[in-house]
Amino acid sequence: MPRVDADLKLDFKDVLLRPKRSSLKSRSEHVAASSGSGKADLDKLKSILEAIPPLRYICLDVANGYSEHFVEFVKSVRALFPHHTIMQSKSGHDMSARAGVSEQRAGGIPGQETVMLLSLSWVSHNTECKHPPGSVCTTRIKTGVGYPQLSAVIECADSAHGLKGHIISDGGCTCPGDVAKAFGAGADFVMLGGMFAGHDQCAGEVMEKDGKKVKLFYGMSSETAMKKHAGGVAEYRASEGRTVEVPYKGDVETTILDILGGLRSTCTYVGAAKLKELSRRTTFIRVTQQHNQVFS
Template structure:
């Protein structure tokens, strides 16, 4: 009978960020020529290789907006009611756009108080008023801060105070350059876009045009909206996921301490089967075998790191983990066979650790 100590119980050396340095070499690349863009998932690219943690003390809409403007992406945490998480995703998606295709609107019977509440919630200064109160119906006017600045009563309907005479609009297909010229010529900040029947099809704002110029590297979707992700648990039901997808989330993240488990794999298969057009990041893992299992289950990216973070207790409490440089290298080597990206999650204390993580994987 063989000994239980036969073989290689301690079979490899593990390396963390503090154990390695990159050897300098000759370079003919200037700093302003460096391309820092990378793939987050199979289908989503970032202009900087930074993704914020889905933690309640780290990522809500404010950070997600700021990070996406610089070219990265934020993942809204799940330590909150679903309605709140959906609202945070919605705030990011509505924060700016080339043309807002689903603008906030109100019916003419809505009160000024309702308009002011929406302006406060979404940090906007004007709301189109349509016949049905929804985009796609006939445009009746627009209410802005200037219309309500000196009002004494907020219980009156918006139809009594909105701008409806000489309403400046643009037709569908207007370019941003044309829109910019119309906004400038008429000294206005908001330009409703309408079809031939005067139905509201979108909204272009001077603020969004300014942001396009101020943040040229912003990470945006095909509609010109900032990208954002949302964390979900392995036990999330499809109704919860559907609510986030309806809000416009760009990527979902199954966020667990141990991603190489039957429950996580089953959840990955279920969610990808139901929402195949939404990219799914799954984690966390620290081995090649786990990476392979998640990719074969349908993951569009794999999050790597079991307990390397400065405040993470997984290694201390459970006694498990792989030093992060080794984990990144082995998981990236396996993921490369499937052309799927990985994400180094945790243990980043200094800017140089980002460079080491990129070099390792």
């Protein structure tokens, strides 16, 4: 019989950070070798890392961090490269950004069980928390599978930090305030895809449509990506990503400065002198709306 988990689970849109007494006076105070998890992938990864010794980061691409095969694959990689930092990327979703448990990083993991498994095995430095709220991800629509991002980060961070690991929050951020909430929930890193799409530094040409400049942004499990990188959508699976046109935004520096400015303000409001103090100073309050939308 199916089990229903009735415990409350929250997304970024469901909460705000509560401001607190603060003594602060002013707001002024990854290249990695990527690999799948097959035998041929392992051989290719070895050849890349042997050819480029300075490369110290390994990003393993897998859709489901719960997979026993994936855990065993990470162990194999760890045995071969004991001093490299291992991370996992959620296959089939936007690749513009990501953020993550433990001594290294591995898989799209919504719950505590896999975080603890990978950490206790001492195989993963950074675990990615995402399942899957990305702006060009359609996994929730195609499969009905998912987990609210804020709760995922809180639960994973609780497990990871007890084992001296790190958490990457990947997906769901739509504004600088969401980035602050992810850090406040316990994330050590935050990945951004949609917020960085459309800039000069993103792949793809600037196009003009209806008198406006746009760039394409697509999920890595979209039909667009699979046609480009794998010759099409395999018969055994469905596309789990979309392709969208986003406004051309120019250089990414302006967007990054806006995000950093928002984070500094958050720290000021809650009394965190440093970013790493933010989660210790955070109290979330549930809300019915994020902001006044009269002029939206």
